[in-house]
Amino acid sequence: KIGIRVEAVSANPTLAARLSEDQRGVRVVEVDPRGPARGRLLQNDIITAVLYPAPRKDVRSVADLQSVLSKAKDGDVVSLLIYDAERKQTRVANIRVGG
Numbered sequence: 413k414i415g416i417r418v419e420a421v422s423a424n425p426t427l428a429a430r431l432s433e434d435q436r437g438v439r440v441v442e443v444d445p446r447g448p449a450r451g452r453l454l455q456n457d458i459i460t461a462v463l464y465p466a467p468r469k470d471v472r473s474v475a476d477l478q479s480v481l482s483k484a485k486d487g488d489v490v491s492l493l494i495y496d497a498e499r500k501q502t503r504v505a506n507i508r509v510g511g
Contacts, residue, residue, distance in 0.1 A: 413481045414490070414507050415447015416440050420473055421458060427497065435460060435495045437471045452505040457494045463504065464491035486510030 418438040421428050428436065437460035440453050453459075462469045462480045465488070471477050484490055488509045495502050 413484060413509050414449045414453075415444035416449050416453055417442040418459065418474055418477060430497065431458070431495075435497070437461070437495070438474055438477055448510065449505070449507050452507050453492075453494065454496075456498065457496055457505075459492050460495050460502075461493040462490060463493055464489065464506075481509070484509040 417440075419441050421431065421436045421439050424439065427439065435458060437458045440455055440457045440459065443449050443453050443455060459471050459477060461471055462477070465480070465484075469476065469480055480490065486509055490507055490509060492505045492507065493502065494505050
């Protein structure tokens, strides 16, 4: 729904070993260059939580993220808490579902 492909951080043991428990989530493997997440999410970003729609939901698996996105309709905005492991920074990405 937002043009990304993700995998559990646990699928990459080297990466998982470098992260604290609250930084573990799902890693962005691919961003569709024409999708709604382009420019907002980058390959290797880690989605750790959905902040909106409320209530906040921690993302620890692909199923956690799919659960939230499956309820979103085209035009809805989702706010994701993102951890950039390379820069060791956290940010929020607001993405409009469906474009």
